[in-house]
Amino acid sequence: MTLLKYLRACAICHNYLPPCDWLCSFCWKCVEREYLYSEDCYRLEKQIPYLRLIDWHEDNHLLIQYLIQSLKGGGPEFIFKRFALEMFSRILPLGLWDKNTFPLFLPVPPKNPKDKEHAFSLAKALNFYFAGELTQVLQRKISSSFQKIKNKRERAKINIIKTRADFSSSKPIILVDDVLTTGSTAKACWRALNQPKNFFVFSLVWKKPKQGNRKLNFL
Ligand SMILES: [Zn+2]
Incomplete structure (x- = not known):
């Protein structure tokens, strides 16, 4: 089974040159x-x-698009661990919080409950390195018209709720998403958590919105 994972084509260029990580x-x-x-x-x-x-921008657009699409197809755990380790080695030296406190990782709830939870996989992998705690206290209230909502103003109204009304934490709270665009989902999560002070958003990719062209915010 382990070997089979490597007998596959590259998720970006699709060249079949095993073994392929x-x-x-x-x-x-x-x-x-x-x-x-x-x-x-x-x-x-x-x-x-x-x-x-x-950063996802015009110069690396296709490369990152293929990478993200391959993860959306259901990337294995080791790929998220690989990215999480890269993030850990860069973020830890920044000293965002006291080294004796252990952060709380919260994955962004998926847009569609049937989706594979990439944010969860990344949060789990990050939690492994940061030795914090992984919890899921956020949920999306999905209206029937949600899928059609595209513009920023509407997206800003995304309804995110806490599943545990009594939830609060003095630990650093880290919201995790795979791709961040306008940040409206992150903001909605922050509000749902009653705007905690020790709040950070970690994402694998930041898709810089192109100014004056909202059509690029398709994710
Ligand atoms: Zn390749």
């Missing part, structure tokens, strides 16, 4: 070139600190 060595090099330096992983926007491993 999800991507072929050439595609891994291309992806690794996109990893941000530790000091560039952090950005503060409207009081919320966002941390990501890769």
Whole structure:
């Protein structure tokens, strides 16, 4: 079974050159070139600190698109662990919280409950390295018209609720998503948690919204 995982085509270029560790060595090099330096992983926007491993922009658009699509098809656990380790090694030196406190990882609830939970897989992998606690206290209230909602103003109204009304934490709370675009989902989660102070958003990729062209925010 272990060997079978490696007998597959590269998830990006589809070249069949086993053994292949999800991507072929050439595609891994291309992806690794996109990893941000530790000091560039952090950005503060409207009081919320966002941390990501890769910026998704025009120059690497196709590469990252294929990577994300391959994960949406159901990436195995080891791929999330690989990314989580890269994130860990960059984020830890930033000293975001006291080293004696252990953070709480909260995956963003999936848009569709039937979807494979990539945010959960990434949160689990990050939790492994940061030695924190993984919990799921957020849920999406899905209206029948939700799938049709595309524009930013409507998306900002995303209804996220706490599943445990008494939930609160003095630990750093880390919201985890695979791809972050406008941040409206993250903001909705922050509000649902009663706007905690020690709140961070970790994502694998930040898809920079192209100014004046909202159509690019398709994820
Ligand atoms: Zn490849």
